[in-house]
Amino acid sequence: MENLEKSYIIEIGLKENLFDAFGNEILNSIKELGFDNFEKVFVYDVYNVYGDVSLQLVRQITKNILLDHVAHNAKIYKYNNKKDEKMPCVEVWYKKQVTDPVAMTAIKAIKDLGIKNDVKIRCGKKYVFSGNNIKKDMIRQISEKILANTLIHDYIIKGI
């Protein structure tokens, strides 16, 4: 996706032993669409952090603002369009001109922590799929019919 900024991605998901209600709901909707070959959906909150940031700062933001240590795990990596995903997945991001309230709140929280850097954030969701014989076109259909509204979202399919 050309308008996603460089720098870092923070990926936050539920710990493995916890019941993922949202993932299950998405899986039900996928089955209602007629794709019975999908077995599980993992849902992550993703944050694209850019601007005046370092890895250390991103770690600080993750630890102090974005992460619920009891329920969540976080992964931080440098943004790379060609990152190898092991499983088929799709990222859904707000289009640039659309108001992103969660990002606004996160930026406010960063300022409240006393961080003076000009940090910018965009929020999105990442859905990782497992199942048999998953095709790119199926994920495209699922993205457009369930996960993304192309009026306000961009989506990128990866790992397939």
Add this chain to the structure above:
Amino acid sequence: MARAEIIEICTGDDEKLLEISKKGLLSLTLDEMKRIQKYFLKIGRNPTDLELEMIAQTWSEHCFHKLFKSKIEFTEVNGQTAKPVTHIIPSMFSMIRQVTENLKKNWCVSVFKDNAGIINFDDTNCVCFKVETHNHPSALEPYGGAGTGIGGVIRDILGAGLGAKPILNTDVFCFGPLDFPHENLDPGIFHPKRLFKGVVSGVRDYGNRMGIPTANGAILFDPGYLYNILVYCGTVGIMPQWAVEKKVEPGHLIVVIGGKTGRDGIHGATFSSASLEKDIPTSVVQIGNPIIEKKVLDALMIARDRKLYSAITDCGAGGLSSAVGELAQHCGAEVHLENVPLKYQDLKPWEIWVSESQERMVLAVPSEKFDQLKKVLEDEDVEYACIGKFTSTKKIKIYHQNDIVGELDLRWLFQKTELPVQKAYYEERKMADIIPENINVEEVLLQLLADPVIASKEIVVRQYDHEVQSHTIVKPFSGIDGKGPSDAVVIAPVYGSYRGIVVACGINPWYGKVDPYLMAGCCIDEAMRNIVACGGDPEKTAVLDNFCWGKCDDPVELGKLVKCVQGCRDFALAYKVPFISGKDSLNNFYTKEDGSIVSIPGTLLISAISVIDDVRETTSSDLKESGNHIYILGETRRHLGGSRLLNLLNFEAGQCPVPEPELTLKIMKNLHRAIKQGLVKSCHDCSEGGMAVAISEMMIGSGYGTEIYLENVAERTDEPVVLLFSESQGRFIVEVDQAHIDKFEKIFKNLPCRRIGRVTPDFRLKIFYKGKNLLEIDGELMKKTWCGVLSW
């Protein structure tokens, strides 16, 4: 920095004028463009883009309600006249207003002029109620659209008088069938299930985060809503009586508080006046941010009580243009757009002026109070900016960094003009009377309980916080395990006082397909029934109307709307309930790729609010004790037209219910007395699905069974199918214990009040007809069926 553009209109011919309107997405008609041309020719210059945008917004159907204010040449063909009769109707709005004026209820404090209807609550407080629709935005982006729908109506309450505290949200949705096959779906629209989930999530997340209980509503499903869904959001607020009047004076500062301004929702006001088509710009979509609105709410309540501002209104459709324009209407204003806090810097002046970014309010602040107001806003972490002041020039002058980007005469802008006369045509539909024969009543009752329109909406309701603020007395569900549906919600909003309000609604588009006039009566009857069934006072009930209609420049569609408005007037007068607020959303139609047009079924939502002395004198719908007697109040007639039974059997026929206001009002007043005296153990109204469904729902809430003797239901025993499933209005099922039957029957002497059966200990529904066992169903099966229809 971008400046205002001059739009050349003074020299344009008709074609050019229309092109300007179309290109700018202004939705202005040729007549309106000509009026604008005339104005600018007179003052000897061309308008700026900002001026044109402001005019388009002020005159838009959404903000000005042109159709409801227009004269209508109405031609009607009905059974009595046989020949078409034409007469002129002054306006639909005047018909609605007439009701409130004629009824002269002294507890109506402010009607049809402020952001919400305001009625008296107790010696020191008023309550206000407003219901809005957010149909187009929700169809395009269900989550954001529905969220900003509820956010918007909450701001209406914050902007009513000097601001009320929101205490209750209501929501009513209409969707296409949730099981509609994906492969048959038009590519331009979302599947009903996605819309359903998105809309419910949007209302849930916004309402819950605002800390306001969402505790009353309805959800309807019909193929007529496949292309255009309906999303009604309502809010009730409470305010001190001194805060009802607002006043703007020259010299007061114009202060905008809350969210920043961006490109969100540009052209919402003009866009909502157009039909839905496939290609829609991103900018019409708004995304809500309830956290900002919650902070605005908290700050406003403090500032109001310290009397730090003298007038307030919300930024809704039309943004600052509409909010400042309305406040300045009778005086004038000077605005400096460069002071408006922006989300990003590249906005053009006209975009700042008409943007519909959410969570903003506009205040009129006496200059000596500004420092104190600043302190409150800063303490509550609310962003604000002083963007100008009110003047006495009767003009609005808008600057952007020292340039004048707009100057309009407000008297001209808000001038009442001769609106074009609309043509409407209505022909009464003759429906064959039909009684379905050879149907298995047991099967049919179970099918009706599984009808998504009737089935439990618990999966939705439980997502809403209906307890927050801890004043919800009769909750959306009642009974031993909280599965029985309540007719209305009762809340006691003032801590330490038992005084309360009852809120309910009535909606039924299927009657409207048969007869829009009677539909209006049935909706009013249903809303009042729901109010009274819970303990509300029929004589202290006020109603709100919300019309959602299809393509209204089609005389036939408009004809149905006119009939519906006439019904509202006639029946509201007959039931003696005043309208205190209302809103219309027209042009709910979709233009398909092949050019064909799909209109929604004309839909009227009646929301009702009643003030009661004591919330302990209320009742719920679940049966309370085995051995108690069951009564039916009201007359059961052959009213199957538009019923769920005929919908289920796919018949479009029959007589739709004819309300009997005189009789029903008597029953309601007496029922209210009986509930107040504690004679009623449980009460439920008969609506969709008729008596059989009403009794089933009372059982489901309780775990008790019933034995019903059908021949006792009506004086002249009719066909059992009619007795079970007729949707005659004005009927209640009431449970009374042995000790109180004499007193109860005395209250209803000379009124249709019939003892039809008993509550039994075993969880089974048994219905007998003339000594024969007509129907017997296991309660658990009924409960499982009714509760298991909607899935998330």
